[in-house]
Amino acid sequence: MTTAEDTTPATFEDAWHDWHREREQYYGDPLGWVSLTGLYWLTDEFASVADLPGRWRADADAVYVEGLDGTERLQPVEGAPGLLVDAGDRRIEVIRRTGSVALRVHDPESPHLKTYQGIPAYAPNQRWRVPGRFTPHPEPSVVTTGAVVEGLEHHHTAVGVIDFELAGTALRLVAFGRPDGSLHVLFTDATSGVSTYPAARGLGVDEPDADGAVILDFNRASNLPCAFTDYATCPVAPAENRLPVAVEAGEKNPR
Structure with missing residues (x-):
């Protein structure tokens, strides 16, 4: 995850390149x-x-x-x-x-x-680190999405919403919870099916602070396994998380 120490240009870019190398190594595992x-x-x-x-x-x-x-x-x-x-x-x-x-x-x-040659990605840019505000649901709810394999379903625990702004447009994403208190979102945007994988990209978000403040670092928008193989069963993004703007940040379609 991006931390406060990663906000100067040099350390921000270094941290992103370290993250990107780890991602490429993970998908290049001989049994991955x-x-x-x-x-x-x-x-x-x-x-x-x-x-x-x-x-x-x-x-x-x-x-x-x-x-x-x-x-x-x-x-x-x-x-x-x-x-x-x-x-x-x-x-x-x-x-x-x-x-x-x-x-x-x-x-x-x-x-x-x-034939694997790594993961193409947009160059990291600090303008894609966007402040947001997390509002928790009174109670977690189950969000059901389809999958890249027809007939399958995925069930996610939605814990709240994140409001933020991109290109002057007010936007909202439904956020799923993780055991450590951090959040995860699945989303599409205007690049999906053009330069990025069409079904969804994922984005991890650090645990909100006491006031609900979060940072959405779209530089780390990540492909799901289905972007690399026809033999994965990944979820698609929920309808609420289909952004109308182009998020020209993070990983591109590797195929």
């Missing part, structure tokens, strides 16, 4: 998001899946694998990071989304990983 080579949905009947070892099936309670080491039972959690199963140099990630179960395959020899 860019290494994905497939997304396979399971049924309630045992079946072979692509060239993966074993036979797989899923029901409302668990995932069952025949042939790896007897019959193994796995219990992926709805919406959570997947459970990992070793398959030689590859990793099989078992996920549950909107009640259905899928396998994602991470392969260090993925052709996508071999």
Whole structure:
């Protein structure tokens, strides 16, 4: 997160470049998001899946694998990071989304990983560090969004709204809560589908101060995994967070 120490041009730019390098390294991990080579949905009947070892099936309670080491039972959690199963140099990630179960395959020899060239981004500029005011909801509420995979849903805990101004326009974003008190927003803007990924970008926001003051540093507007791979199941931005202005800051579309 950007802190008060990052506000002079030199330290601000240095901090951004450090953040950007970490982001590029994260996505370039040999078993990370860019290494994905497939997304396979399971049924309630045992079946072979692509060239993966074993036979797989899923029901409302668990995932069952025949042939790896007897019959193994796995219990992926709805919406959570997947459970990992070793398959030689590859990793099989078992996920549950909107009640259905899928396998994602991470392969260090993925052709996508071999052509990965980092994350294009707008040059950092302090004018995109924008003050805002957070107003909490009386009670958290659930906001349901669609996903980049048709038929899936994501459920987010909305804790309030952030009011701010860009290009002379008063704007508002619905903010989701995190356990540490910080906030997260998913948004689109007039660059979405042009120079940035169309479904959504994410932005972390430090915990508001006692008066609700926050800083929205759009220089750190981030791609979701679905910007890098067709095998992610990311949410789209809620309708309330579709900004009518162009946010020419942060990460661009990598594909």
